[in-house]
Amino acid sequence: MSAQQSQGIQTxxxxxxxxxxxxxxxxxxxVQKLKDARSEASKEIDEYKKAKEDEFKAFEAxxxxxxxxxxNAVDKETESSLKAITDSYTKNKDNVVKKLLDRVVLVEPELHRNLRAQS
Known part of the structure; x- marks a missing residue:
């Protein structure tokens, strides 16, 4: 029996x-499946990130x-307004200077309205 027992124990x-x-x-x-799953998830994250970056670049462009x-439209409008102002200045500057000089040089003296004539 001991041979059978030792054979049983051996088995x-x-x-x-x-x-x-x-x-x-x-x-x-x-462990290998976990590594593969992490690697696959990392690839999916990278692909998703790249897709979103491409989408953002397209939107931005x-x-x-x-x-x-x-x-460009604002620049054109500003340029036309500036041209109109410059043209107006060039056209009217002589008249304005003349009016200013007339006011300063041609003074007609008169009595002040608060001054009463004394009798």
């Missing part, structure tokens, strides 16, 4: 070793033209 030890190998392989498989067009 149990071999089964235990085989079970330990299977458990170790399962742990390694689980489409609206940058609008800002440029608005700036």
């Amino acid at each position: 149990l030890l071999e089964a235990e070793k085989e079970a330990a190998k299977i458990v170790q392989q399962a742990r390694q498989y689980r 489409s609206h940058a033209g609008t800002t440029s067009n608005a700036q």
Whole structure:
């Protein structure tokens, strides 16, 4: 019987070793799957980030033209207003200077309204 018992014990030890190998392989498989899942998630995050950056750049480019067009319109309007003011200045400066000189030089003396004629 002792041979049968030792053979039974030997079989149990071999089964235990085989079970330990299977458990170790399962742990390694689980660790590898976690690494693969992290790697895949990282790739998805990078792809999503790149897609959003491209979308933002497209949005920015489409609206940058609008800002440029608005700036050009404002510049043209300012330039035309400035030209109109300059033309008006050039046209009327002689008349204004003449009126100012007439007011300063041609003074007609008169009595103040509060001064009463004394009788």
